[in-house]
Amino acid sequence: MTNKVKNLSYLAYLLMALVSTKAMSYPHYIRLGYVSCTGCHYAPEGGGLLTPYGQGIAQTFSLPGGELQRSEAGTIKKFLTANGKLHHSIQARYMGLQREKKVNNKRQRFFPMQFDYLNQVDWSSNIRHEIVLAVAPSSASNPTNQDTQTQNNFSDRLYFRSLKLEWKINKYWRLAAGQDNLPLGLRLIDHTAYIRERNRLGVTDVPTQLQLSFDSSKLRVQSALFAPNNNDLKYNRETGAMALAEYSPFKGLALGLQGLLAEGKTIDRKLVGALVRAGTEDFSILGELDFTRRYLETDKIDFDQWASYLEFALYPLNYLKFFVHLQQIHIQQPFKEKEHLNGIGTEIKWHRYLASSLETRLRSAEHRSEGQILAQMILNLW
Amino acid sequence: MTRFALLIFSIAITCKSFANAPSPVLKKFQGETSFVVETTVPGVTVEGKSSAFNQLQADIEDGPQGLALKNIKAQILAKTLKTGIDVRDEHMQKLIFEPLKNKDNTDINIVLEAKQINCLPDGTDSYSCKGEATINIGKASATIDDLLIKLTKDASSKYQGQVKLQLGLEKLGITPPSYMGVTVEDQVEVLVKFNDK
Numbered sequence: 001m002t003n004k005v006k007n008l009s010y011l012a013y014l015l016m017a018l019v020s021t022k023a024m025s026y027p028h029y030i031r032l033g034y035v036s037c038t039g040c041h042y043a044p045e046g047g048g049l050l051t052p053y054g055q056g057i058a059q060t061f062s063l064p065g066g067e068l069q070r071s072e073a074g075t076i077k078k079f080l081t082a083n084g085k086l087h088h089s090i091q092a093r094y095m096g097l098q099r100e101k102k103v104n105n106k107r108q109r110f111f112p113m114q115f116d117y118l119n120q121v122d123w124s125s126n127i128r129h130e131i132v133l134a135v136a137p138s139s140a141s142n143p144t145n146q147d148t149q150t151q152n153n154f155s156d157r158l159y160f161r162s163l164k165l166e167w168k169i170n171k172y173w174r175l176a177a178g179q180d181n182l183p184l185g186l187r188l189i190d191h192t193a194y195i196r197e198r199n200r201l202g203v204t205d206v207p208t209q210l211q212l213s214f215d216s217s218k219l220r221v222q223s224a225l226f227a228p229n230n231n232d233l234k235y236n237r238e239t240g241a242m243a244l245a246e247y248s249p250f251k252g253l254a255l256g257l258q259g260l261l262a263e264g265k266t267i268d269r270k271l272v273g274a275l276v277r278a279g280t281e282d283f284s285i286l287g288e289l290d291f292t293r294r295y296l297e298t299d300k301i302d303f304d305q306w307a308s309y310l311e312f313a314l315y316p317l318n319y320l321k322f323f324v325h326l327q328q329i330h331i332q333q334p335f336k337e338k339e340h341l342n343g344i345g346t347e348i349k350w351h352r353y354l355a356s357s358l359e360t361r362l363r364s365a366e367h368r369s370e371g372q373i374l375a376q377m378i379l380n381l382w
Numbered sequence: 383m384t385r386f387a388l389l390i391f392s393i394a395i396t397c398k399s400f401a402n403a404p405s406p407v408l409k410k411f412q413g414e415t416s417f418v419v420e421t422t423v424p425g426v427t428v429e430g431k432s433s434a435f436n437q438l439q440a441d442i443e444d445g446p447q448g449l450a451l452k453n454i455k456a457q458i459l460a461k462t463l464k465t466g467i468d469v470r471d472e473h474m475q476k477l478i479f480e481p482l483k484n485k486d487n488t489d490i491n492i493v494l495e496a497k498q499i500n501c502l503p504d505g506t507d508s509y510s511c512k513g514e515a516t517i518n519i520g521k522a523s524a525t526i527d528d529l530l531i532k533l534t535k536d537a538s539s540k541y542q543g544q545v546k547l548q549l550g551l552e553k554l555g556i557t558p559p560s561y562m563g564v565t566v567e568d569q570v571e572v573l574v575k576f577n578d579k
Binding site for chain 1 (some may be wrong): 418420421422423424425426427428429465466468469472561562563564
């Protein structure tokens with residue numbers, strides 16, 4: 001990362017710490033009866049900035065708990081937030097990774113995983129724009145970069161993780177245009193999960209899209225028409241359509257189906273998937289199973305991919321989570337791959353702005369396996 | 383003579399049918415009540431429940447004509463209702479129930495009483511009943527015009543059923559509360575499930 005970008009990031013961090021509002025989606029909040037994300041997030045697909053109600057929930061489910069006490073905004077805050085119409089947030093993650101085997105002579109790595117600046121302006125009661133400006137970790141911004149030392153630093157690449165304009169048509173319908181992650185799947189925070197990474201839902205997969213969404217107390221629908229964005233590498237460019245529908249027959253259960261059709265420069269994708277979110281106050285289950293048939297343009301062949309995610313979590317306290325996740329990816333020839341990734345861990349929300357997690361993972365394939373310990377500090381300033 | 387015989391016969395028939403009509407039996411039940419209320423934000427629904435009834439009873443007629451409910455009374459302490467989030471429970475107590483406290487400042491009871499209920503078999507092994515009811519919450523009270531009741535008797539002669547009703551908050555003099563931009567709607571769906579198992 002160049003010094004200029006680094007200094008700008010620190011400056012932005014300090015400035016926004018004064019006036020910010022947060023991100024991150026919690027699909028497991030189905031256990032509290034939240035089917036859709038719109039109660040806590042401005043964005044119907046979750047993540048991004050928190051609504052005032054979401055800020056209250058973030059406080060309630062943190063270690064101090066209780067009610068978020070709001071003080072009257074001072075002159076500076078009123079000025080910096082354009083009298084409450086301009087919202088800011090900083091979202092950052094710092095990660096420590098301990099590997100069983102050495103990679104480039106090192107077992108341990110400590111690196112900034114994420115540093116995003118989020119901005120939103122409410123142009124009217126129905127129209128808002130959302131910007132998420134991110135600094136990518138080196139490995140994410142350049143897949144060919146495997147040098148550990150370089151990976152420990154931020155890349156000098158700034159990019160828009162989200163840049164879109166949204167029109168809230170009425171209480172239930174929203175239309176948005178711009179670039180963002182596709183509103184597909186469980187929307188896990190972990191971008192390395194197979195259901196994200198292998199379905200082109202990584203941190204830099206932000207196609208240009210037109211999104212239409214519907215949210216009611218029992219049903220949520222996300223749909224999008226998408227095309228490449230300017231930053232996509234030539235061979236990654238794809239155009240297509242997707243839809244996800246999730247229905248909650250009763251409190252604590254949501255069942256979903258999703259589909260995607262995409263035509264790319266090198267690969268065409270057809271994806272169908274099923275989702276389940278269930279839970280009670282102290283327990284939750286998240287599950288996703290995706291089947292993708294891909295067509296390799298160059299070789300004129302089809303091959304299939306199965307990706308799955310299953311998470312069981314316990315919440316002995318509001319701010320404490322113990323979880324186990326089981327993941328699997330299976331890809332047919334010519335990219336034959338069969339791998340499992342299972343993990344067990346805990347997450348604590350120390351404060352409405354600060355959380356940490358510790359997880360042990362075992363990644364295993366046919367003839368190899370590797371254990372990892374991941375520790376994360378997650379900062380969400382709003 | 384013929385007229386007299388007919389009169390005696392009619393009296394005898396009437397007496398017989400009265401003799402067949404079972405007298406209602408007061409049954410005490412256990413059960414659970416739950417409520418659901420939508421909010422101005424889609425996907426944010428407030429649901430709560432309690433099973434700590436002080437009183438849950440009904441007069442049941444069980445005869446050759448089938449099952450019939452005559453009276454129902456359900457009473458529960460408002461403070462036992464839980465929504466799953468402590469802060470929300472506090473808000474509910476503070477904004478909904480506290481203003482309805484009686485002068486003596488005692489704990490608020492929610493009392494549902496239904497009378498003059500008509501039941502008809504619904505073609506399955508259940509009976510569908512309709513009736514009117516009054517609900518008292520502290521010092522507030524409202525009439526419920528549309529009460530839906532289902533009643534079933536299983537093979538072991540145990541009764542179970544449910545009472546469903548819509549309750550308007552404003553009808554009770556309660557302004558629908560609001561928290562950080564999310565306001566609950568006026569109509570609350572209330573369900574009382576009961577059984578004598």
